Amino acid sequence: MRRIPVIGFLFMCLIHSKAQDGLSLEGNLGLQYTGSAPAYSLQLEGRYWFSPQWSASAGVGLWDSGIRGEWMEQVNSNTQRFYHLSDHEVMPSLQAGLRYERSLFSLNNRDVAFFLQGKTYLLMHKQRNTSLYQKEYSRDDAQSPYMPSSATSGSVQGHAPPSLHAGLDLGLNYPLNEEYSIAVSYGFSNIDLFTAMRNKSLLNVDLNPWIPNPNLHSFGIGIRRYFGR
Numbered sequence: 001m002r003r004i005p006v007i008g009f010l011f012m013c014l015i016h017s018k019a020q021d022g023l024s025l026e027g028n029l030g031l032q033y034t035g036s037a038p039a040y041s042l043q044l045e046g047r048y049w050f051s052p053q054w055s056a057s058a059g060v061g062l063w064d065s066g067i068r069g070e071w072m073e074q075v076n077s078n079t080q081r082f083y084h085l086s087d088h089e090v091m092p093s094l095q096a097g098l099r100y101e102r103s104l105f106s107l108n109n110r111d112v113a114f115f116l117q118g119k120t121y122l123l124m125h126k127q128r129n130t131s132l133y134q135k136e137y138s139r140d141d142a143q144s145p146y147m148p149s150s151a152t153s154g155s156v157q158g159h160a161p162p163s164l165h166a167g168l169d170l171g172l173n174y175p176l177n178e179e180y181s182i183a184v185s186y187g188f189s190n191i192d193l194f195t196a197m198r199n200k201s202l203l204n205v206d207l208n209p210w211i212p213n214p215n216l217h218s219f220g221i222g223i224r225r226y227f228g229r
Contacts, residue, residue, distance in 0.1 A: 022049040026057070028222035030187070032065075034212035039065035039193060041218070043095065053101055061093040063123070065193040067130070069210050080137045080146055085210055087130040091193065094122045101173065110175045115183070117169045121191060126160035128196045132203050154203050158196030165191040171220070179226050187218040 024047045032039040045059030066088035073081045097119035103111040133153045137146040171185025192214035200207050 023227045026224045028220050030218045030220035032216040032218045037212045055099050058096045063091045078139050082135045084133040092124045113173045119167045121165040129157045131155040156202045160196040181224045183222045185220045189216050191216050
């Protein structure tokens with residue numbers, strides 16, 4: 001995690017030292033959908049422009065994801081069991097991309113551009129810790145109320161090695177002035193933020209039904225700062 005601010009600082013130095021080459025710095029905040037739980041990403045990238053249409057980028061990212069679930073289970077006619085499942089992790093990544101961008105139309109005398117970008121992601125640290133709280137309620141007979149009888153909790157930790165993933169983004173970019181522009185985008189990637197927790201159990205509970213699906217659908221908003229264009 002300590003490497004991320006250092007890498008970001010190096011990108012800033014690169015941009016200032018090579019402004020004459022036509023570079024930009026971009027920040028993007030994304031909302032990811034995994035099929036059953038939202039995740040969030042924050043990405044900072046430096047972009048080199050080969051031409052007004054083609055550019056390449058490299059940067060760092062943070063991926064914030066988790067799960068939270070509660071349910072009741074009827075153990076027998078006089079016993080119920082309550083479960084609370086929780087998990088939350090922030091993972092760093094490195095990423096690189098190649099983008100094609102083309103003006104579509106003019107709005108307020110500024111060109112609105114469409115872009116299509118392929119990206120590769122390297123998730124550097126894939127570790128998760130999932131906790132489960134279990135509380136049991138029992139009653140003497142069908143006419144009696146349920147009362148708490150026992151409680152227990154536990155956690156399980158999973159590890160997965162760094163892994164490569166691919167994604168595709170498309171969206172629209174609108175210039176605010178000569179130096180700044182704003183973009184909205186949709187993306188899809190085969191990132192699996194929960195690899196480390198698949199096929200695990202905790203307190204005799206299979207966790208797979210509660211683990212979000214792999215593959216991310218992303219909606220993002222970003223801002224770009226141009227240098228030397």
